[in-house]
Ligand SMILES: Cc1ncc(C[n+]2csc(CCOP(=O)(O)OP(=O)(O)O)c2C)c(N)n1
Ligand SMILES: CC(=O)[C@@H](O)[C@H](O)COP(=O)(O)O
């Protein structure tokens with residue numbers, strides 16, 4: 246039977262439907278989203294939570310002339326399905342397939358590209374201001390979640406919007422969840438917990454105070470009691486947004502399409518900034534996601550009938566995140582100065598376990614990477630040893646804080662950068678391709694990356710002994726399967742490791758690429774070429790003695806890293822060689838100077854030549870003609 250959804254080729258078709266048919270569209274959208282995410286993995290709960298909102302938005306607004314800007318964009322699956330992309334939806338998050346986030350290149354309906362949080366209000370305000378300069382009259386709507394509203398950037402946008410007074414609709418999608426339950430005073434305020442707490446305290450204090458007034462005390466108390474109800478209704482989340490110069494409406498039920506449509510029609514007419522507060526349930530309509538929102542925030546393939554995932558990858562190797570998590574707990578047991586900080590990623594970074602082991606020494610600061618770093622600097626000033634666990638891509642947000650607040654003052658803050666290099670299906674917004682480049686030139690900062698899980702343990706232990714800033718980065722996925730250490734040794738800072746000797750050429754690698762280098766060296770030695778392999782381990786300080794001593798004997802150097810070639814590890818080796826006055830051919834393997842798409846990590850690494858095969862190929866290109874003729878595998 247043909248579904249209603251399949252008849253919707255664009256929002257114009259949605260507008261033609263009867264009101265009563267919209268519930269069926271909502272159900273069909275949910276079915277399609279669950280079926281596709283169950284196969285491909287993706288951000289399920291957030292998308293299910295805004296199905297009704299998405300229908301209402303495309304009913305009321307004239308998209309794409311009117312702009313909808315989705316914050317983070319992980320909730321935009323229904324939007325994609327209603328805007329002419331049903332045929333491609335099966336390729337969601339696949340190699341060369343549809344992006345999991347709004348992307349301007351993908352569709353004219355995706356008004357703003359996104360993946361990182363809290364940009365929607367600023368972008369929408371820019372569009373509204375641009376519209377007015379150009380004399381247009383299209384409408385602009387930002388949709389932001391309560392989690393994303395915890396970032397300073399969202400408030401920078403609100404602050405400016407209240408000043409510019411442009412015609413702009415901001416929809417606050419409040420489900421009381423970030424990835425984990427949302428945190429912070431703002432979250433309490435929105436959920437009215439603060440309203441009632443504050444109110445009760447206010448009431449008690451007032452009663453006490455008034456009760457003491459001689460003669461008329463009791464009357465005043467009674468008067469105050471009569472004012473109670475109006476006072477209560479006065480203390481709403483609206484006060485906050487009205488303070489920013491917005492007209493506030495809500496909260497309304499974000500799953501009631503009729504109410505949403507009617508309210509949106511009204512707020513769309515208001516000639517200034519408006520905030521519409523809607524209440525939704527993350528995972529709405531799919532029970533496993535409603536019951537366990539963190540699991541279904543971003544989930545791998547699962548059985549749609551039960552919600553069961555396969556419980557992790559086959560094999561004995563442990564995920565780097567878990568190694569980080571367990572090792573940090575072990576280190577913190579020995580050193581009570583260690584505290585853990587996350588910016589709303591307790592699950593993803595593995596700090597959840599730390600928070601259970603050391604609740605007093607753990608901080609979830611909300612989606613506030615900049616604050617996380619400066620907060621850590623403050624803790625370090627107090628003699629503590631903060632470990633800030635942030636995905637490489639999100640650390641981009643806190644660049645100045647790393648330099649100005651931590652490194653300039655040489656404070657002992659450790660940065661644990663998970664998801665370095667290529668992360669896979671989240672694609673270009675989330676690859677951690679740039680961290681070596683944006684960190685390696687910062688004075689005082691030590692920068693290291695492990696080739697396997699045991700090395701991660703050693704680097705972590707080393708970081709815990711250093712009295713200054715230290716960053717280490719490790720990839721998404723599993724280690725190589727080594728048994729973990731109970732006794733972890735401290736490394737010499739800046740000391741690399743010669744893993745394989747040879748004089749026919751030199752490969753210097755970091756991170757996972759060291760393992761590829763070893764495979765390549767083995768392959769080449771079977772062909773009669775004997776290459777030395779160095780695991781530089783520290784990108785800063787580089788092990789100049791080791792590297793230059795090997796460079797002296799080598800006819801050429803190949804560097805390998807899973808980081809942007811621009812200003813990355815290979816560049817640092819080039820600088821070292823040049824500064825030493827040496828000249829020899831240097832080939833650099835790494836991520837090229839463009840944004841990399843989505844796919845599995847394996848697909849992307851093959852596409853970009855981040856592999857032993859590519860190292861072999863480059864070596865053979867550099868090797869003099871009279872070496873044995875060999876086949877490139
Ligand atoms: C700068 C940045 N930090 C962290 C993240 C990771 N992240 C993605 S969604 C999310 C929670 C968003 O919560 P909310 O805005 O309330 O949306 P919901 O998932 O509840 O719909 C987080 C922390 C991100 N995308 N960008
Ligand atoms: C949308 C977002 O930013 C996060 O949900 C991110 O996708 C998580 O990535 P991991 O799945 O690697 O934890």
Ligand SMILES: [Mg+2]
Pocket residue numbers: 390391392393418419420421422423427
């Ligand atoms: Mg939320």
